[in-house]
Amino acid sequence: MNTGTDRVKRGMAEMQKGGVIMDVVNAEQAKIAEEAGAVAVMALERVPSDIRAAGGVARMADPRIVEEVMNAVTIPVMAKARIGHIVEARVLEAMGVDYLDESEVLTPADEEYHLLKSDYTVPFVCGCRDIGEAARRIGEGASMLRTKGEPGTGNIVEAVRHMRKVNAQVRKLVHMSEDEVMTEARNHGAPFEVLMQIRKEGKLPVVNFAAGGIATPADAALMMELGADGVFVGSGIFKSDNPAKFARAIVEATTHYQDYKLIAELSKELGEPMKGLEISKIAPESRMQERGW
Amino acid sequence: MTKIGVLGLQGAVREHVRSIEENGAEAVVVKWPEQLDELDGLILPGGESTTMRRLIDRYSFMEPLRAFGESGRPMFGTCAGLILLAGEVVGYAEPHLGLMNIAVERNSFGRQKESFEADLMIKDVADDYNAVFIRAPHIVSAGEGTEVLAECDGRIVAARDRHYLGCSFHPELTDDHRITGYFIGMAEQAKASLANS
Numbered sequence: 001m002n003t004g005t006d007r008v009k010r011g012m013a014e015m016q017k018g019g020v021i022m023d024v025v026n027a028e029q030a031k032i033a034e035e036a037g038a039v040a041v042m043a044l045e046r047v048p049s050d051i052r053a054a055g056g057v058a059r060m061a062d063p064r065i066v067e068e069v070m071n072a073v074t075i076p077v078m079a080k081a082r083i084g085h086i087v088e089a090r091v092l093e094a095m096g097v098d099y100l101d102e103s104e105v106l107t108p109a110d111e112e113y114h115l116l117k118s119d120y121t122v123p124f125v126c127g128c129r130d131i132g133e134a135a136r137r138i139g140e141g142a143s144m145l146r147t148k149g150e151p152g153t154g155n156i157v158e159a160v161r162h163m164r165k166v167n168a169q170v171r172k173l174v175h176m177s178e179d180e181v182m183t184e185a186r187n188h189g190a191p192f193e194v195l196m197q198i199r200k201e202g203k204l205p206v207v208n209f210a211a212g213g214i215a216t217p218a219d220a221a222l223m224m225e226l227g228a229d230g231v232f233v234g235s236g237i238f239k240s241d242n243p244a245k246f247a248r249a250i251v252e253a254t255t256h257y258q259d260y261k262l263i264a265e266l267s268k269e270l271g272e273p274m275k276g277l278e279i280s281k282i283a284p285e286s287r288m289q290e291r292g293w
Numbered sequence: 294m295t296k297i298g299v300l301g302l303q304g305a306v307r308e309h310v311r312s313i314e315e316n317g318a319e320a321v322v323v324k325w326p327e328q329l330d331e332l333d334g335l336i337l338p339g340g341e342s343t344t345m346r347r348l349i350d351r352y353s354f355m356e357p358l359r360a361f362g363e364s365g366r367p368m369f370g371t372c373a374g375l376i377l378l379a380g381e382v383v384g385y386a387e388p389h390l391g392l393m394n395i396a397v398e399r400n401s402f403g404r405q406k407e408s409f410e411a412d413l414m415i416k417d418v419a420d421d422y423n424a425v426f427i428r429a430p431h432i433v434s435a436g437e438g439t440e441v442l443a444e445c446d447g448r449i450v451a452a453r454d455r456h457y458l459g460c461s462f463h464p465e466l467t468d469d470h471r472i473t474g475y476f477i478g479m480a481e482q483a484k485a486s487l488a489n490s
Binding site: 004005011037075252 | 400404405408425
């Protein structure tokens with residue numbers, strides 16, 4: 001019996017496809033998420049919009065919170081470690097967390113090096129904005145990708161940009177002749193072998209979810225339409241007026257993302273969504289997507 | 294051509310479709326109950342069983358799925374799909390579909406870090422099958438008439454009860470399409486005998 005193989009780690013993400021992964025900060029929220037049909041929960045100390053508002057250094061959640069969430073639900077539990085923070089990642093792995101997010105939502109611990117994720121038994125998800133970043137993270141051993149988007153803003157524009165960009169670059173790569181791939185690798189700072197694999201298979205070798213700014217059922221459906229394998233919803237759900245209803249609506253809109261009448265029904269009277277932030281109003285140095293490389 | 298549906302509410306739907314097509318059958322992604330009518334067999338894929346159950350309830354799939362099984366048309370559950378099919382889920386008062394004469398236990402090998410690959414012998418299917426187990430359930434007991442097809446570490450991981458087939462691993466995650474082929478064989482036989490009855 002072999003544990004921690006690529007197939008087992010990537011396969012876990014495959015099982016999440018077509019689903020919604022929800023940020024939660026306590027056991028009660030985790031239960032609401034599970035009841036609404038979330039495929040997994042992300043256990044956090046604060047949701048991204050609160051992290052943004054609080055400022056200061058954002059770190060791994062208190063293990064007590066992660067533990068409470070793990071005890072509260074039977075669906076998989078994910079947790080975030082700071083970029084490059086080997087010990088936070090090892091601690092969460094030792095606790096038995098099902099998936100780690102090496103996340104730009106937290107303050108990076110290392111501005112030069114990401115984690116060598118192939119070293120871990122626990123699988124990792126990482127953010128990406130383009131094929132270069134996607135391929136670098138895969139090269140380090142990430143088993144799942146997500147768009148970076150701009151977390152905690154309730155503004156979908158960055159997630160759309162990142163999903164479209166990665167998919168367009170994959171399409172371009174697939175149609176390239178083999179002797180052009182090395183130059184493409186150089187231009188994107190991407191590992192050549194990973195690009196060759198993407199070219200051969202016609203798609204990324206791991207699942208790619210949408211994340212960062214999804215605030216409504218229509219936003220979730222839009223990301224599915226653009227080719228996301230599933231969605232992460234951070235601040236959107238538990239910052240809304242009726243989290244249980246909102247969570248159910250997001251789940252259904254993700255499943256039936258091309259059923260527009262249904263999405264209209266789901267979107268009725270959901271109450272005020274989170275207020276949202278215009279990206280140009282966020283100073284470049286405060287943009288979470290610029291963290292990591 | 295034999296038409297096999299894959300319940301497409303959540304999970305590894307696309308991979309099952311590929312595996313069905315590799316076996317030369319036609320695949321249909323099932324998102325609504327009325328699509329069940331045209332099928333010769335149905336696969337309940339891997340994914341999150343609690344999520345699938347919520348969506349089954351939400352879109353009134355429960356009775357149509359039970360009726361599908363009771364019509365004699367084969368069903369194949371992998372991992373979460375096995376949990377949906379089982380007659381008993383350990384620790385829960387009620388099963389989901391409750392069609393297959395087995396009891397299963399969820400996440401019985403542990404959390405994700407305990408997920409694994411192993412080589413299995415699957416009766417009537419393969420002597421050398423590389424199986425991928427992800428937060429997998431296992432079959433705690435097989436009821437009367439249920440045939441055990443594979444075991445791993447002393448636990449039952451694949452079984453067949455009449456026209457119901459279930460396994461705790463994920464055939465859709467590998468390029469080995471033999472167990473899907475076995476299921477399509479079951480669907481073809483059922484189709485022939487239902488046509489004659």
